[in-house]
Amino acid sequence: xxxxxxxxxxxxxxxxxxxxxxxxxxxxxxxxxxxxxxxxxxxxxxxxxxxxxxxxxxxxxxxxxxxxxxxxxxxxxxxxxxxxxxxxxxxxxxxxxxxxxxxxxxxxxxxxxxxxxxxxxxxxxxxxxxxxxxxxxxxxxxxxxxxxxxxxxxxxxxxxxxxxxxxxxxxxxxxxxxxxxxxxxxxxxxxxxxxxxxxxxxxxxxxxxxxxxxxxxxxxxxxxxxxxxxxxxxxxxxxxxxxxxxxxxxxxxxxxxxxxxxxxxxxxxxxxxxxxxxxxxxxxxxxxxxxxxxxxxxxxxxxxxxxxxxxxxxxxxxxxxxxxxxxxxxxxxxxxxxxxxxxxxxxxxxxxxxxxxxxxxxxxxxxxxxxxxxxxxxxxxxxxxxxxxxxxxxxxxxxxxxxxxxxxxxxxxxxxxxxxxxxxxxxxxxxxxxxxxxxxxxxxxxxxxxxxxxxxxxxxxxxxxxxxxxxxxxxxxxxxxxxxxxxxxxxxxxxxxxxxxxxxxxxxxxxxxxxxxxxxxxxxxxxxxxxxxxxxxxxxxxxxxxxxxxxxxxxxxxxxxxxxxxxx
Amino acid sequence: xxxxxxxxxxxxxxxxxxxxxxxxxxxxxxxxxxxxxxxxxxxxxxxxxxxxxxxxxxxxxxxxxxxxxxxxxxxxxxxxxxxxxxxxxxxxxxxxxxxxxxxxxxxxxxxxxxxxxxxxxxxxxxxxxxxxxxxxxxxxxxxxxxxxxxxxxxxxxxxxxxxxxxxxxxxxxxxxxxxxxxxxxxxxxxxxxxxxxxxxxxxxxxxxxxxxxxxxxxxxxxxxxxxxxxxxxxxxxxxxxxxxxxxxxxxxxxxxxxxxxxxxxxxxxxxxxxxxxxxxxxxx
Numbered sequence: 001x002x003x004x005x006x007x008x009x010x011x012x013x014x015x016x017x018x019x020x021x022x023x024x025x026x027x028x029x030x031x032x033x034x035x036x037x038x039x040x041x042x043x044x045x046x047x048x049x050x051x052x053x054x055x056x057x058x059x060x061x062x063x064x065x066x067x068x069x070x071x072x073x074x075x076x077x078x079x080x081x082x083x084x085x086x087x088x089x090x091x092x093x094x095x096x097x098x099x100x101x102x103x104x105x106x107x108x109x110x111x112x113x114x115x116x117x118x119x120x121x122x123x124x125x126x127x128x129x130x131x132x133x134x135x136x137x138x139x140x141x142x143x144x145x146x147x148x149x150x151x152x153x154x155x156x157x158x159x160x161x162x163x164x165x166x167x168x169x170x171x172x173x174x175x176x177x178x179x180x181x182x183x184x185x186x187x188x189x190x191x192x193x194x195x196x197x198x199x200x201x202x203x204x205x206x207x208x209x210x211x212x213x214x215x216x217x218x219x220x221x222x223x224x225x226x227x228x229x230x231x232x233x234x235x236x237x238x239x240x241x242x243x244x245x246x247x248x249x250x251x252x253x254x255x256x257x258x259x260x261x262x263x264x265x266x267x268x269x270x271x272x273x274x275x276x277x278x279x280x281x282x283x284x285x286x287x288x289x290x291x292x293x294x295x296x297x298x299x300x301x302x303x304x305x306x307x308x309x310x311x312x313x314x315x316x317x318x319x320x321x322x323x324x325x326x327x328x329x330x331x332x333x334x335x336x337x338x339x340x341x342x343x344x345x346x347x348x349x350x351x352x353x354x355x356x357x358x359x360x361x362x363x364x365x366x367x368x369x370x371x372x373x374x375x376x377x378x379x380x381x382x383x384x385x386x387x388x389x390x391x392x393x394x395x396x397x398x399x400x401x402x403x404x405x406x407x408x409x410x411x412x413x414x415x416x417x418x419x420x421x422x423x424x425x426x427x428x429x430x431x432x433x434x435x436x437x438x439x440x441x442x443x444x445x446x447x448x449x450x451x452x453x454x455x456x457x458x459x460x461x462x463x464x465x466x467x468x469x470x471x472x473x474x475x476x477x478x479x480x481x482x483x484x485x486x487x488x489x490x491x492x493x494x495x496x497x498x499x500x501x502x503x504x505x506x507x508x509x510x511x512x513x514x515x516x517x518x519x520x521x522x523x524x525x526x527x528x529x530x531x532x533x534x535x536x537x538x539x540x541x542x543x544x545x546x547x548x549x550x551x552x553x554x555x556x557x558x559x560x561x562x563x564x565x566x567x568x
Numbered sequence: 569x570x571x572x573x574x575x576x577x578x579x580x581x582x583x584x585x586x587x588x589x590x591x592x593x594x595x596x597x598x599x600x601x602x603x604x605x606x607x608x609x610x611x612x613x614x615x616x617x618x619x620x621x622x623x624x625x626x627x628x629x630x631x632x633x634x635x636x637x638x639x640x641x642x643x644x645x646x647x648x649x650x651x652x653x654x655x656x657x658x659x660x661x662x663x664x665x666x667x668x669x670x671x672x673x674x675x676x677x678x679x680x681x682x683x684x685x686x687x688x689x690x691x692x693x694x695x696x697x698x699x700x701x702x703x704x705x706x707x708x709x710x711x712x713x714x715x716x717x718x719x720x721x722x723x724x725x726x727x728x729x730x731x732x733x734x735x736x737x738x739x740x741x742x743x744x745x746x747x748x749x750x751x752x753x754x755x756x757x758x759x760x761x762x763x764x765x766x767x768x769x770x771x772x773x774x775x776x777x778x779x780x781x782x783x784x785x786x787x788x789x790x791x792x793x794x795x796x797x798x799x800x801x802x803x804x805x806x807x808x809x810x811x812x813x814x815x816x817x818x819x820x821x822x823x824x825x826x827x828x829x830x831x832x833x834x835x836x837x838x839x840x841x842x843x844x845x846x847x848x849x850x851x852x
Contacts, residue, residue, distance in 0.1 A: 039794060
């Protein structure tokens, strides 16, 4: 049995009203009399139990209570479920990491809501989905209890994201008449026909929102930003943990609402990793930040001829050595005739010499990542015969109709002018271009590196064609094969291997400020507008309704009759 | 204000009715009412032979003319009766404002009515066992207030110094558990004539109690939860009637007049209902 008007249950408050009226009526009926001794005492009872005893013996009270209960029952409009009624219900869970703070609330809310939905039809086909499209359903079947059990296997791990696609999938799964419930922790605006079940509440969260390490500075100091996301001043303990439970740098932070404080910490002496920690609060993901000492892949460069300008350029780059075997060759050349590019080795080439006359004409850059946003205006170069651009070359910068900078092949950067005699070395664009080119070489180099990432950050690792698939391990777990290689979803140390060879030693920290801010979190329930229609679809009116109404009338008449007899 | 209203009611009644002074031989100082002894009133009582020392003004000269023997005419003594009034001031007497006002009217009716015929009047308030003499003139000056006492129970008349042969008026509602016999025996002791005026309220006679109620005794504070229905109310009414029937029976045994005076209506109307019939008052 279900009800067309569950709000009629509020009428059950009438039970309390009836009780209150009887109790208050009795209070009002306290009378001062002069003839008490003329009244025969009625059956005595204990002082404490007199009131209850009197109520218990009041037939009028029981009649009125029964009438109030029956009235509420009738007001709720009882319905009988159709034997062949079948509905589809899809629960979409907001997989944002902020939901991890409300797992218990979510389970409680669904434990209440699932039976209500089940009661709307004889059979319910359930599905439990995550708000990220493409994930396998957490549960699909007819059992609401099993659906609740499947919640235990769910890990909200995604950053802030749009649930729209998942809701559309859910709607397609439920059909136009099915029920789609979106369980979240804030007031997500939803299209008509969706039910929102918000189970959040504002939390006074304090967390680490970002960190930065300067590996070139002595001791590689770690700068870590801590923010109070709450609406009240907060006090938190902060410390650094090294292997073996050694804690250092312990201090107490006091933060005003919304305040961000930048702390400077350091790796313990002789340690390559550390965990920066805050005293835990309701949202724990941003309370700990594992950090590794960064070790980028080093790029080895070969200078085809000693050049002070180029040496100065290379010294401005991090982790670049002039060493063999080289990853990149830099040096001047006489032009096309003299240029002998080593196809397997990236190179930066420029003209060895030019004329004293300077080139004229506008300098224009093509749209390319290497030169994006760089200002080439004012570059003046000596006139030279230089390189002749081939059709397959990719020109990056033009001066007039002459290619000034172009790529030949994937890793051959040609500067079509002599550096000596030009002002290019004083133009930042050329230096930035060189930095970008070297960084591309570093990115594509296959070697081990140590780095820090944000949770779920995509990992771009160079691989060789012969490499086995990359394998990510963390917290004694091994991540499943995914289309994209991403850092773990929660703060942790991790490694990436290609076969037995480690390619990356990393650490992740939580840095999604939107998810860490619980100022918008709240609890609410927004039912779909067609709830009434859905209920009517699977039910018919209770055939005994006239009987209940008649019984209600009989109770009222009996009570009235009793009152008349009492007054007589 | 209450005293003025009560006086107004008492005076209105006094024009028509008064305490029952007639039909009884009083003792006391010389006055206007026949005493129990011989005196100088115009009321002939007897003859006897003259003896030296008798007042020659009372020699019956007509008899001497007929018989030649000096004989004396004896006349009835005329006295002023004594009136002792007792007002019960337990809380039940002012259960309602009308009942309290009626009790005060009865007090004034007795006191001022007695004074108007030259009687020697004394009045007391009595709460259970503590009589207090109302100062002479206090009722006229308004220096008297009728407030309920915290005491409870039957009035202890043994503590009231009734005068011998006095007309005694007890204003009480009789609403206490004690039997009336000992009270009335004490009331009329010493040759007094007793009149009991019993004001009552209509809600005491036939209360409109219904359903579950909590009753609290206005004197003792005792509480009792009572489920009131028609049967219980009928039982109460019977007990009430039996209680005052016992007072009437006791009054007959001890020669006291017991009159019930309703609180509703004017005092004159109230006295005409029962008090006049049983002789508690008489036409003025």
